[in-house]
Amino acid sequence: MGAKRIIYMDHSATTYVRKEAVEAMTPYHAEHFGNPSSIYSIARESKMVIDTAREQAAKALGAEPDEIYFTSGGSESDNWAIKGVAFVNRKKGNHIITSKIEHHAVLHTCEYLEKEGFTVTYLPVDQYGLVDPAELEKAITDKTVLISIMYANNEIGTIEPIAELGAIARRHKIPFHTDAVQAVGNIPIDVNAQNIDLLSLSAHKFYGPKGVGALYIRKGTKIDNLIHGGGQERRRRAGTENIAGIVGLGIAIELATADIEGHNLKIRALRDRLMSGILAKIPNSRLNGHPEKRLPGNINISFEFIEGESMLLWLDDEGICASTGSACTSGSLEPSHVLLATGLPVEISHGSLRLTLGDINTDADVDFVLEVLPKVVSRLREMSPLYQKSGKEGGCNVQ
Numbered sequence: 331m332g333a334k335r336i337i338y339m340d341h342s343a344t345t346y347v348r349k350e351a352v353e354a355m356t357p358y359h360a361e362h363f364g365n366p367s368s369i370y371s372i373a374r375e376s377k378m379v380i381d382t383a384r385e386q387a388a389k390a391l392g393a394e395p396d397e398i399y400f401t402s403g404g405s406e407s408d409n410w411a412i413k414g415v416a417f418v419n420r421k422k423g424n425h426i427i428t429s430k431i432e433h434h435a436v437l438h439t440c441e442y443l444e445k446e447g448f449t450v451t452y453l454p455v456d457q458y459g460l461v462d463p464a465e466l467e468k469a470i471t472d473k474t475v476l477i478s479i480m481y482a483n484n485e486i487g488t489i490e491p492i493a494e495l496g497a498i499a500r501r502h503k504i505p506f507h508t509d510a511v512q513a514v515g516n517i518p519i520d521v522n523a524q525n526i527d528l529l530s531l532s533a534h535k536f537y538g539p540k541g542v543g544a545l546y547i548r549k550g551t552k553i554d555n556l557i558h559g560g561g562q563e564r565r566r567r568a569g570t571e572n573i574a575g576i577v578g579l580g581i582a583i584e585l586a587t588a589d590i591e592g593h594n595l596k597i598r599a600l601r602d603r604l605m606s607g608i609l610a611k612i613p614n615s616r617l618n619g620h621p622e623k624r625l626p627g628n629i630n631i632s633f634e635f636i637e638g639e640s641m642l643l644w645l646d647d648e649g650i651c652a653s654t655g656s657a658c659t660s661g662s663l664e665p666s667h668v669l670l671a672t673g674l675p676v677e678i679s680h681g682s683l684r685l686t687l688g689d690i691n692t693d694a695d696v697d698f699v700l701e702v703l704p705k706v707v708s709r710l711r712e713m714s715p716l717y718q719k720s721g722k723e724g725g726c727n728v729q
């Protein structure tokens with residue numbers, strides 16, 4: 331096999347695990363394997379490192395360690411926050427407010443709750459993907475028991491006015507949850523200053539391991555358990571802890587939040603050169619998301635007369651890893667709910683490309699994509715009529 335050069339520009343889907351995290355995790359696979367619930371001394375080591383990771387996660391959010399609960403990732407944290415707060419307040423009210431552009435871990439959870447008798451308001455967004463605080467305020471009723479708005483969108487990178495939305499929730503004494511899976515490591519977070527009561531995060535989006543995350547729960551917030559069983563996580567989340575994963579999360583969140591501005595400066599510079607280069611070189615292309623209020627590594631551009639999946643396959647041939655807003659769920663081409671919510675026409679939504687840069691990307695990567703992408707787009711356009719189906723199914727959801 332020839333060593334093909336891989337250019338990874340899909341950091342919003344997942345990141346590699348940084349070496350400091352791998353090194354810190356290694357002893358907890360085979361050497362220190364004690365169950366933290368056990369009494370003997372080798373188990374105490376496991377318990378201690380969980381406490382350290384809890385402190386690291388708390389510090390990154392401006393929270394207290396006993397407000398951090400480890401989970402299996404962003405999806406579980408979202409499910410727990412939403413179902414847990416909804417069910418515990420069932421007698422008080424049955425109304426939930428969220429937005430149209432949430433991750434499926436939030437949207438599908440809300441759809442499930444609709445079947446369980448809850449009513450959900452899905453707030454619209456403007457052309458840039460922003461939720462309007464005035465719309466949130468208008469949607470609140472005396473039956474509203476939860477507001478859940480994502481911190482930053484995983485597809486178009488738009489950063490929501492979280493502190494302002496949280497202040498409205500607080501004024502109405504409604505618990506405020508935010509899916510901050512894309513925000514951690516990219517935006518400084520302070521749960522107190524930003525009026526956040528519950529916050530979901532996931533290690534594999536900030537150079538930590540997959541299958542581990544956390545839910546921040548402000549002290550005093552009423553919430554039902556999601557996972558029932560043993561007494562782990564102070565009796566709120568059962569299951570023997572993923573010690574190695576939790577250790578990796580702790581190191582990764584500490585390092586990812588140590589110098590957010592420095593990290594952003596570097597990635598934003600690469601991103602801006604790539605983004606303006608693509609828009610300049612490729613006619614009939616347009617930027618999705620907000621020009622400024624966006625994640626530092628995010629590019630989302632639509633190309634007219636292009637079908638996103640074919641574009642991804644051609645880019646993959648060149649070693650470029652990217653995503654599209656055209657998700658082939660169950661074989662049928664469904665355009666991204668996020669792009670549609672911004673008012674983008676269906677045909678153009680199908681031709682969108684998401685490139686998300688991270689700390690492994692270089693100027694040479696940017697040059698290479700700027701050389702290859704215009705050729706791919708023009709070749710595909712020559713092959714139009716539109717929607718040439720690739721014949722491939724599955725595996726192309728935008729995470």
Ligand SMILES: *Cc1c(COP(=O)(O)O)cnc(C)c1O
Pocket residue numbers: 342343402403404405406408433435480482483484509511512532533534535541543729
């Ligand atoms: C990736 C992602 C999730 C899901 O997190 P997992 O750890 O993969 O379950 C949820 N929300 C957003 C915004 C994401 O980007």
